[in-house]
Amino acid sequence: MPKKITTRLEENIRNYEELFSDCADIKKRRIKVGQHLKKECYIAYIEVAVSGTDWKESAIGKLLNTLRELPEEELASYVRSNTWDISDSEPFETIEDAAQGMLTGDVIFFLEGYERALKIPDQGYPGRGVYEVESEKVIRGSNEGFSESIKLNTALIRKRLRSPHVKVKESFAGRRTHTNVDLVYMKDLIYPGMLEEIEKRLQEFEIDGTLDSGIIEQLTEKRKYSPFPQFQTTQRPDRAAMAILEGRIVLLSDNSPVALILPATYNTFIQTSDDYYSRWEIASFTRILRYVASFLAMTFPGLYLAMTNFHTQILPTDLLLSLAAARQGVPFPAVVEVLLMELAFELLREAGVRLPGANGNTIGIVGGLIIGQAAVDANIVSPIVVIVVALTALCSFAVPNEEFATAFRILKFAFILVCGYLGFFGFLLGIMAVLIHLSHLESFGIPYLSPFVGADLNGYQDERDTFLRLPLKFLKKRPVYTRNGARTRLKIK
Template sequence: MQQKEEKIAGHTAKHIAGHTAEHTTERNAEYNDEITTSLQENAARFQKIFSGCADIKMRTMKIGQKQQIACMAAYIEVTGGGAIFEKSLVGRLLNELCHYNEKEVYERLSQNALGLSDVTPFDTFSDAAAGLLTGDTILFIDGYDKALKIPDKGYPSMGISEVNSEKVIRGSNEGFTESVKANTALVRKRIRSPKVKVKEKKIGLRSKTNVDLMYMEDLIYPGVLEEVEKRLDGFEIDGVLDSGIIEQLTEEKWYSPFPQFQTTQRPDRAAMAILEGRVVLIADNSPIALILPTDYNSFIQTSDDYYNRWEIASLGRILRFLASFFAMTLPGLYLAVCNFHTQILPTKLLLSFAAARQGVPFPGVVEVLLMELSFELLREAGVRLPGAMGNTIGIVGGLIIGQAAVEANLVSPIVVIVVAFTALCSFAVPNEEFATAFRILKFFFIAMCAWLGFFGFLMALLAVLIHLSHLKSFGIPYLMPFVGADVTDYQDERDSLLRLPLYQLRHRPVFARRHNRLRLRRKK
C-alpha cells in the first residue's frame, strides 16, 4: 500500500513538474517578444497570437529577382487582400522588391531606400499585433528581424456627411466622421498652422481606442493640458466605444445635470475652439468631439453667430438665453401663478383660465406632469424611429394627443400651450446635452412650485444659481463671463449676451493664455 502511494505521488510530482516546465517554457516564449530573422518562427508565433481569429488572414509570398526570399503579409480580411491587394501600397512594395537580389532587398529595407515614409518597422510581436489591429498590413520577411506596418484601406467607415445636429443657416455643412484620422484632418483643413498639435493616446485595456487631443501650442495653458491627460490616465476600462464614456469618467462633478464638456459634430466649431485656446478631444469610432474647458455662454453660441452680422447674431443669442430659462421654469411658473398667486393675473385672463379648466378632474400639477411626460415620451419615440417617420410621429402625435386630451377634459388648453412652448424653448438651445439639463430641472421646478408657489420657484432658482456658481470646467467658472469678467478686462462680455461687431472682438476668451489673447488688429 505504501509502495503504491509512493508510486502515485511520484507520478503526480512528475506530471506537475512536466506541466510546470511546459508552462515555464510557454511563459518564457511569451516573455521573449522580439521578432527574429526566421520567417517560420515569426509566422508560427503570429499565428498563435491570432489563433481562432477567422477574420485575420496571413498570406505567404516570394520576393526577389529569383523569388528566393519568403515573406508573409498579415491583415484583417476587410482591410486588404483580393484584387485591391496588388494595387495597394503593400502590393507596390512587394513588386518593387522583386527587382532586387537578396542582398539588395535587405539593404533597401534596413536603409528605407525605397523612401516609403508611411512604413513603420516594429521590433516586437506585441507592437506588430497592435499595428495589425489598427487596420494596417503587417509584413514579415525571411532574414529580416523587423515587421513592417504598411498602411492599407483601413477599417470601413462612413464618409464625410452633413451634420445631423447643430444646423446652421450659413457656414460649412461638413460633419465629423467615425474615423479619428479623418476628423483631425478636417480640423487641420481649417487651421493650417504647425502650432496645432495632436497628442495621441490609447484608452481601453481591450479596445485600445485611439484618442487625439488637438490644441494650439502657443495659446493653451499647459496646466489645462496636464489636467486633461491626468484625468485620462486616472481610470482603466475594458473599452471606450464613444467619446461619451470618456466624458462621464473624466468630469469633475458627476452629479451635475449640466455638462462640463462641450460636444460638437462640426469641424468648424472645433477649429474655433482651438483658436480660442481650448482642447478638442476626438475619439476613434465617434463622430462627436469634446471641447474643454467650457462655460454656460459657450453652449449658447453657434458657428453662424460669427458668420452673420452682429445684429442678427445678438438677437439669436438673446432668444437662446430666454429659451434656456423658460425651458426650465415655465411649467413651474404656471403652477405657482395659477395655484398660489392668481392676484397677479388680469381679471379677464384669470376668468379665461378658469373657464378653460372647467370640467377638468385633475389638479394643475397632475395636468402639467401628464402632458410633460407625454411630450417627453413623444420626443423619445421620435428619436428612436427612423428618418422622416420620427419627425412625423413627433408633430402629428403631439397634435393628436394634445387635441384629444383637451376634448376629453383631461387637461386644459392652456396647459397644452405651456407645455408645447416649453418644448419649443428646449429645441431652441443649440447643444442637445445642454438642453437635456433644463429638461431634467424642469421637473424640479414643477415640484417646488406645486409645493410652495412663487417662493418655491425662487428657492429652486437660487439652488440652480448656487450650483452653477460652484461649477467649474477645468478651472474655468461655468458662469464666465458673467462672473469674473475683470479677469479679461471685461473683453469677454463683448461676446456673451450680445455679440458686438467683429472688429470689436479683438481679444480671445479667458481660455487662452493671458499674454497671447490679442487676435485681431488693424493693419496700418
C-alpha cells in the first residue's frame, strides 16, 4: 500500500528513510529555512547524481536561498504555487513515487507544512556524451552516435527532425529497474495501429529488469525462434531520423546506446545511411555487393562442398586437378575440414571482440594468418578451404547490420552439413527452407521480403530503392510503412 505524503515532515522523513535504510550512497540532509530559520526542509539525493561542487548554483540551491528569505508562514504557499521558476520540477503524492523520482538522478525535497514532495532536477547520473559510432562506419555523413542517456538520444533525433509532429511517448520497463523506454515517431506518418501494437507488446511481459534494448527486442518479437531479427538496430541518430521520416517507430531504452527501429525488412538491413548521401551509382554498386555478400555468407562453404564432393563435372578440369592436388595428404573429409576452419575463424572473431582495442585487431589479423598457414603446412586443411572460409568471413563483415549478419553466420553451418551430405540437392533444399521461412516472417504486419513481395501495395514505388538506388529525384514516395495519403516525400518544382 503506497504511503501518502502528509504535512508532517517527521512522518515523511521516517517513511522515506525506512524505504532507503542501509543505502550508503543516498545522501539525506535536514536544512533550516525561513527568515528566522524556524522551519525545516528535508532533501534526499544520490551522491554522484548531484553537483556537490557547485551547490549554490544548482536549482535546489537557488530554491533553498529563496526560502531562507521568506517568512515561515509563506513557505508552504510559495512552494505550492509553483512560482520558483525551476523547469522540470514535479510534485509527488506518495513516498514510493518520490523514491522513483529520486532514482532518476534528481533531488527530492520535503517541506514542513507542504503535503507533497518535489522533484528538483540536477545533473543526473554520470554518463558518456555524444561519441563517434564504432559499429556503423560510413564514408559520408554524420559521425555522431547515441549514448547511454535516453534524454540525450531523443535530443539527437530532435536535432535532426525539427517538427512538432515528432512525438515521444514514454513508458517504463522492468519491475525493479523502472527503465525509461521512449517511442519516437512522426504522428502524421505512422501507420494506424502500429503504435498501439508495440505498446501492447511492451505490456505483455513483466520482468525484473531491462538493462539494454536487446532484452526488450527479444521479449517483443513474435517469431522468437527465427534467426532473423524483426527489429532493426542502430547507434546512429541520422539513421533513426531517416527511419522516422519513412513512417517507422524508433524505440529508445535508457542506459543503452542501441535504438530499435520497427518495422524491419530484409531490404532495410542492407541499406546504410550514406546510401542516400552519395551518388546513386556508387550507392547502387555497394548495395548489390551487400546483397551478394549476404547470400554468400550463408551458402559459400556449402556450395564448395557440394561442387567438390558431388558435382565435380561442373568444374573445369584444370581447376578440379588443382583442388585434388591441394587436398593430397589431408586426413579429414572435406566436411570436417571446412567445419574445423569455420570454427577456428569464429573463435578468432569472438576473441577479437572480447580483447581490448589494439589487442583485438592483432589477434584477428595475426591469428588468422598464423593459424591458417600452420594448418596448411601441417596438412590439416587444404589452401582452398582457407580461401573459402576467409571469403565467407569477408562477406559476413560486408553486411551492415551485425544482428542481421549473425543470422547468416548461424545458417552457414546448416548449409555446410546439408550440402556436405546431399550435395546440390541439399543446397536447393536449404535455399527453399530459408525462402519459405522468410516469406512467412513479418515485422509488425509488414512482410519481411517487402518490397520484393507486395510491391503493388505502394504502386511499385518501393522497388526503386532495393538492389538499385535510383537517383533521388525518382524516389518521390515514402515506403509502404507510411500511412496512406502521406507517402509523398519529394516534389520537384
